[in-house]
Amino acid sequence: MISFLILVVFVYSVCASKHSQKFLDNHDRPSNFIQSSIYGKNLEQNSLPDPVTLPPSYQSRDFDQEDAFGGIGTFAHLPFTECTNSANSGTFDIGIVGHPFDLGVSYRPGARFGPNGARQGARRLSSVGGLEYVTIDHGVNPFRNWATVTDCGDISNTPFDKLVAIQELEHGMKTINSMTPKNVSAADAVRLITIGGDHTITLPILRALHSTWGRVAVLHFDSHLDTWDPKQLGGGLTKHSEVNHGTMLHIAHEEGLLSNHSNMHLGSRCALFDEHYDIDNDIRCGFSIIRARELDKIGVDKVVKKVLDTVGDEYVYLSVDIDVLDPAFAPATGTIEPGGWTTRELLAIINGLSEAGLKIIGSDVVEFTPVYDNAAETTGIVVSQIIYEILQWMVKVPVKTPKA
Numbered sequence: 596m597i598s599f600l601i602l603v604v605f606v607y608s609v610c611a612s613k614h615s616q617k618f619l620d621n622h623d624r625p626s627n628f629i630q631s632s633i634y635g636k637n638l639e640q641n642s643l644p645d646p647v648t649l650p651p652s653y654q655s656r657d658f659d660q661e662d663a664f665g666g667i668g669t670f671a672h673l674p675f676t677e678c679t680n681s682a683n684s685g686t687f688d689i690g691i692v693g694h695p696f697d698l699g700v701s702y703r704p705g706a707r708f709g710p711n712g713a714r715q716g717a718r719r720l721s722s723v724g725g726l727e728y729v730t731i732d733h734g735v736n737p738f739r740n741w742a743t744v745t746d747c748g749d750i751s752n753t754p755f756d757k758l759v760a761i762q763e764l765e766h767g768m769k770t771i772n773s774m775t776p777k778n779v780s781a782a783d784a785v786r787l788i789t790i791g792g793d794h795t796i797t798l799p800i801l802r803a804l805h806s807t808w809g810r811v812a813v814l815h816f817d818s819h820l821d822t823w824d825p826k827q828l829g830g831g832l833t834k835h836s837e838v839n840h841g842t843m844l845h846i847a848h849e850e851g852l853l854s855n856h857s858n859m860h861l862g863s864r865c866a867l868f869d870e871h872y873d874i875d876n877d878i879r880c881g882f883s884i885i886r887a888r889e890l891d892k893i894g895v896d897k898v899v900k901k902v903l904d905t906v907g908d909e910y911v912y913l914s915v916d917i918d919v920l921d922p923a924f925a926p927a928t929g930t931i932e933p934g935g936w937t938t939r940e941l942l943a944i945i946n947g948l949s950e951a952g953l954k955i956i957g958s959d960v961v962e963f964t965p966v967y968d969n970a971a972e973t974t975g976i977v978v979s980q981i982i983y984e985i986l987q988w989m990v991k992v993p994v995k996t997p998k999a
């Protein structure tokens with residue numbers, strides 16, 4: 596085989612040198628590869644088009660942050676704002692905030708890289724010219740409506756101590772939450788969409804938002820309940836072990852952060868540790884449940900109606916654990932449960948809640964763990980699309996605080 600290859604190379608080089616000799620003899624030396632190739636033989640010398648002179652709008656695009664391949668990788672190419680800096684108060688209405696934290700997981704780790712994974716998944720979204728300029732479903736460009744939307748970057752937190760990290764996240768969220776919105780005629784508080792991070796982060800977020808909004812109805816899209824008694828899930832050992840991504844809603848209830856009766860789990864399909872205790876405790880925490888399998892029987896509209904009937908005009912905090920989706924649609928997560936909703940179903944339910952005008956005051960999308968994603972970035976793109984849908988909701992429904 597090798598000697599055959601050597602022979603081929605030898606014959607080829609002899610022929611090639613003969614050819615170039617011929618060109619030289621004819622004073623017809625090829626000046627580029629195309630002319631010397633067999634395809635170039637038939638090309639008229641003057642048939643190639645002149646280089647195009649770029650119009651001025653293109654010449655100024657050297658560093659176009661809004662271009663799909665320009666600038667630096669913020670969420671949907673949004674401008675970056677240091678949202679914790681009081682000098683930036685009054686410059687934005689809605690912020691996308693990353694929480695790179697995963698010290699609270701019980702199974703696969705790595706969600707601390709979720710915020711940047713979601714930004715990668717959001718490259719195709721853009722405020723101008725991108726795929727989502729105005730969608731056929733919304734007819735609104737949420738990046739160019741009454742609200743100024745920005746990427747706040749990630750909140751620093753230590754990877755060495757879970758409880759300290761949670762305090763850092765709460766402090767960061769409180770600081771951003773205290774900023775004055777830009778469009779004060781539409782809203783009297785900024786609103787934030789947080790990218791996790793494991794689900795523990797919902798606890799510091801709810802703590803940070805409480806002084807602004809009071810008790811909120813949590814709409815919790817998740818395959819699991821996450822109201823587990825800390826004594827049961829990881830608890831009884833140290834304080835550190837009690838605060839984790841399966842207990843944070845229990846703790847939020849104990850701290851008086853949740854609505855008394857209007858919280859809901861949507862898409863549940865988990866195993867229970869104790870059938871009776873877990874459900875009783877969940878009801879005590881103010882939750883009702885729409886299981887994943889109920890959707891097939893009652894449909895999207897009935898799910899939306901049940902939520903409206905439960906929540907009424909209470910303030911809504913939306914928490915989306917990406918494991919609410921079937922692993923076919925979102926494989927890259929920590930605690931996978933087969934048998935979940937499709938992306939279309941989830942987006943349609945969120946859209947239904949938005950159309951109904953539910954008062955959304957904040958949101959998170961959590962448990963995206965990029966290291967388990969595939970080459971097609973399936974999960975990262977889905978996470979970015981869910982955030983886009985939530986953004987549509989926040990733009991559609993401006994909300995005033997109880998003080999207003």
Ligand SMILES: *[C@@H]1O[C@H](CO)[C@@H](O)[C@H](O)[C@H]1NC(C)=O
Pocket residue numbers: 740741742778780781993
């Ligand atoms: C502020 O928001 C209102 C809608 O609530 C809108 O009518 C108005 O144009 C916005 N102002 C600016 C400067 O975008």
Ligand SMILES: *[C@@H]1O[C@H](CO)[C@@H](O)[C@H](O)[C@H]1NC(C)=O
Pocket residue numbers: 855
């Ligand atoms: C919710 O429960 C708390 C504690 O029992 C109580 O103080 C509060 O008044 C209740 N809120 C409403 C709106 O019922």
Ligand SMILES: [Mn+2]
Pocket residue numbers: 794817819821840916962
């Ligand atoms: Mn969860």
